[in-house]
Amino acid sequence: MSTATTLTPTALAARVDNAVKVYGSGDTAVRALDGVSVGFRAGRFTAIMGPSGSGKSTLMHCAAGLDTLTEGAAYIGDTDLGSLDDRRLTLLRRDRVGFVFQAFNLVPTLNVAENITLPIDLAGERPDREWLDALIDVVGLRDRLHHRPAELSGGQQQRVAVARAFAGRPDVVFADEPTGNLDSRSGGEVLRLLGDAARQASRTVVMVTHDPVAAAHADEVVFLADGRLVDRMERPTADRVLDRMKAFDGTTSTSGGEPS
Ligand SMILES: Nc1ncnc2c1ncn2[C@@H]1O[C@H](COP(=O)(O)OP(=O)(O)OP(=O)(O)O)[C@@H](O)[C@H]1O
Numbered sequence: 001m002s003t004a005t006t007l008t009p010t011a012l013a014a015r016v017d018n019a020v021k022v023y024g025s026g027d028t029a030v031r032a033l034d035g036v037s038v039g040f041r042a043g044r045f046t047a048i049m050g051p052s053g054s055g056k057s058t059l060m061h062c063a064a065g066l067d068t069l070t071e072g073a074a075y076i077g078d079t080d081l082g083s084l085d086d087r088r089l090t091l092l093r094r095d096r097v098g099f100v101f102q103a104f105n106l107v108p109t110l111n112v113a114e115n116i117t118l119p120i121d122l123a124g125e126r127p128d129r130e131w132l133d134a135l136i137d138v139v140g141l142r143d144r145l146h147h148r149p150a151e152l153s154g155g156q157q158q159r160v161a162v163a164r165a166f167a168g169r170p171d172v173v174f175a176d177e178p179t180g181n182l183d184s185r186s187g188g189e190v191l192r193l194l195g196d197a198a199r200q201a202s203r204t205v206v207m208v209t210h211d212p213v214a215a216a217h218a219d220e221v222v223f224l225a226d227g228r229l230v231d232r233m234e235r236p237t238a239d240r241v242l243d244r245m246k247a248f249d250g251t252t253s254t255s256g257g258e259p260s
């Protein structure tokens, strides 16, 4: 066994090195990420926490290849996203990355089954029927497959979005506040899904959340503040996460959220 303290890149399903992201320029420039280095280990469920505006969504978007860094590098496995042209980046995102958006982003005119297989259909690939079948059972949507999103509850819609993110058997799934709009029961179901996917299906799951109870479902929590990584916590409990978050109070305003 190796006793090296640094993990080899292959043990990390996704990582960013010295990630800097600046939005805009001149007087209005915002340094959303200010030199973040963090790795997400394969087969683990990691939560990202931090005050509003601390750079959580920016980090996820850049790590997933949905946006580009201003400085530094982002890797999926050993692949440096900055080395890929648009076409290769699109292919990598399609084949290796899943994303769950806070706003679900389901297609209203497609039913549940069609929404789940949409990324695969767009890719012109053959779905892995066995995997999809298992996935549909895990998310508990078998009796809703022919419903449209408007005919589903918020929790059910989010479960469709989760199933869609996992449909193409990606290595890494990023989920931005997947339980933010859900009641605690639906939220709990989504969290168990994400945890099971990481541990049982050996996927890597990275989730942004504001909720210490949600974060406690993860194997590890990383904390961001002002665009920097400020802490990591293994085997979090809701109480320990809450204590850590209290340390942010005073340094940040929770009332200063951007209008949406
Ligand atoms: N497209 C953009 N143009 C300019 N500034 C942006 C843009 N997107 C984000 N920002 C700014 O970058 C900073 C980090 O934003 P980000 O969305 O990553 O925060 P967050 O931690 O996800 O916050 P929240 O918890 O409110 O979702 C914020 O100050 C935000 O205003």
Ligand SMILES: [Mg+2]
Pocket: 056, 057, 058
């Ligand atoms: Mg955000």
